[in-house]
Amino acid sequence: MTASSSSPDGDSAGMLALGMADWLCRRAARGPQRPALTSGGQTWSYGELVARAGRMAAVLAAGGVRPGQRVGYLGLNDPLFLVTQFACGWLGAIFVPLNFRLTGPELAFILNDAGVHTLFADDGYTDVIDEVRGRLECRRYLARAAAPGWEGLDALLADAGGGNAHGNAHHNAAPPLAATRPDDVAAIMYTSGTTGNPKGAMLTHGNFWINNLNVTMMSDIASTDVGLNFAPLFHVGGMCCITLPILMAGGHLVLQRSFDPAAVMRDIATHRVTLSFAVPAMLLFISQHPDFARADLSSVRGISVGGAPMPEPLLRLFSARGIPVNQGYGLTETAAATTFLAPERGADKLGSCGTPAMLTEVCIRAFNGAPVATARERGEICVRGGNVMKGYWNRPDATAGAFYPGGWFRTGDVGYTDEEGFYYICDRLKDMVITGGENVYPAEVESVLYDHPAIAEVAVIGAPDAQWGEHVVAVVALKPGASLTLEALQAFAEPRLARYKLPRELRTVAALPRNPTGKVLKIRLREQGGQGG
Known part of the structure; x- marks a missing residue:
């Protein structure tokens, strides 16, 4: 197990290596048998996690991934996500995690914008990539098992390590750790892109x-x-x-x-x-x-x-x-x-x-x-x-x-x-509502409305108003069997909110639209109506 990429003769002389793979190896060296990761009923030790990351680094390197090149990952939470991320750090490559709920065209934009060299797609996500394969610039495609147009990663990992299914690979199967500086980019994480195309935030090892x-x-x-x-x-x-x-x-x-x-x-x-x-x-x-x-x-x-x-x-x-x-x-x-x-x-x-x-x-x-x-x-x-x-x-x-x-x-x-x-x-x-020249901050109104016994979820947005420029709209999902009118909602909130902050419109929905991280998609609420109240 390599503990550090710092070299007394290299550019990083005198500087503690802060790279993703560096600190994982250092941590594992302190207690390789300690439990690191449990998922799907299986637990890996720190030694096993490092061994798997090293095997993944070997697979990526064999396919041409070099320092600075991008590796994409598409799939639900899985130990392989972290293995791939640490393997990228091992090679000095850049990890690009992908939102698994995006459509093919949305993924195509990100993959090409990032210039992804190698893409892994987990089970259930190869089809969405195949739909847009013709417009992608990726050079290599990996899936769990081999399929037309996809290399089988499980077999490649087994060959790279020469170990068994529990990840007990030989440490010398992994390539040497690449030297990384704190300001080297470790990952490109794309923002949600609520307006226009998403932007990739460059996050460094530091x-x-x-x-x-x-x-x-x-x-x-x-x-x-x-x-x-x-x-x-x-x-x-x-x-x-x-x-x-x-x-x-x-x-x-x-x-x-x-x-x-x-x-x-x-x-x-x-x-x-x-x-x-x-x-x-x-x-x-x-x-x-x-x-x-x-x-x-x-x-x-x-x-x-x-x-x-x-x-x-x-x-x-x-x-x-x-x-x-x-x-x-x-x-x-x-x-x-x-x-x-x-x-x-x-x-x-x-x-x-x-x-x-x-x-x-x-x-x-x-x-x-x-x-x-x-x-x-x-x-x-x-x-x-x-x-x-x-x-x-x-x-x-x-x-x-x-x-x-x-x-x-x-x-x-x-x-x-x-x-x-x-x-x-x-x-x-961008979410602030300006009504009659007064600023209304939706989070403040939502916090009050959440106390209403009939409300399960609530989001506050603005809607065009001929007289005031905008008016406050409460979009609510009601608890089972509950009912609510605009007048009742206003009466409930009036003791705690200035009149200009009170909802002037009530829309009821079955559930608030959310992105995979739980954030309410207010842009979608603005685009769609609801049952008025």
Whole structure:
């Protein structure tokens, strides 16, 4: 097992290697027999995880992957996702995780934009690639088993390692670790592209290293922790909020293929899970499961929450179960970790996303770019630090527009600080509703409406209004058997909201449209109507 790519005679002399494969090998060397990863009823040790990553690196290298070239991965959560990611780090290649819910044309754009050299598609996802194969520029296609146009990865891995099905390959089958610098790109992660084509955020080896440290320090992660991840790994929430930090700390990762509330509660009890990550929608669905009240969740010492504002009623519900909620805020472009709100401050800082992570700077800037020094004055949240992306792949124009001088990344989120320096997110700049010249921040209205006993889910958007420019629309999914009128909703919210913030239109839907990470697709709500109320 190679522990480091640093060489006393090379360019990286005197510099500790921070590459993805470097730290995994170093961690494994400390305890190769320790459990690293459990998935699908099978557990791999750290030694086995490194061996598999080395075999994958050998397969990729044999197919022509060299430092800087891109390798795509399309599929649900699986140990092979991480094996491929670490193998890319091993070779100095760039990992490109793909959203498995995208259509063929959407995937084709990303694959060609990134210039992916080798693409792996898991079972069930080769057909969507075959539909657009003629327009792709990929040079090599890998699937689990060989098929027309696809090489069989399982057989290639077996040949590369000469080991058995449990991953006990010879370490010398792997190529040497490539020398990587902290600012070398480790992954290109594409933003959701709610308007126009998605952009690829270039995250470096150093970005992941700093994020891991931020999360480890703010969540007090130790090698004795058992982390559960059920969020999609192609998203920074699933990849960076528990998965990679747990592995760097030497803990035990339990990986679920996809999100299922019953499976989450079952695995928490079975594996005595101590830490996990979720978006609020996932916690909502868990809390609504009939087994929630009697589930054994006693081992959980913290759930990190991000990706969307945490509704206050949901926070109170989990706190009542004795489950500490560590709220946070981050973006794809910041490798996730930006601010954290510790559970012990959750009660007196309701609605806050906390204070900056240990290795990250955060500030508020006015909408003209000027720094804001006054508490509770709203502006754009900006971030600077080693976790902030290098830029957007092949988009120098977008990169330039995303930063203020001095390296401050513009998040596009509206926020403010209180007198103690705790940050609050009001909303996305593009989601803000302006009615009669007044700014309405949907998250504020949603938090109030979530308390209504008839509402299961709610999203607030703006709609054109001849008199006021826009008016507030509440799109709700009702609880089974419940009914609701606009007048009743207004009467409920009026004591807690200024009149201009009250919904002027009520639409009911069966369920809110969400992306794979649980975020409500407000652009779709704006495009579609609903049953008026």
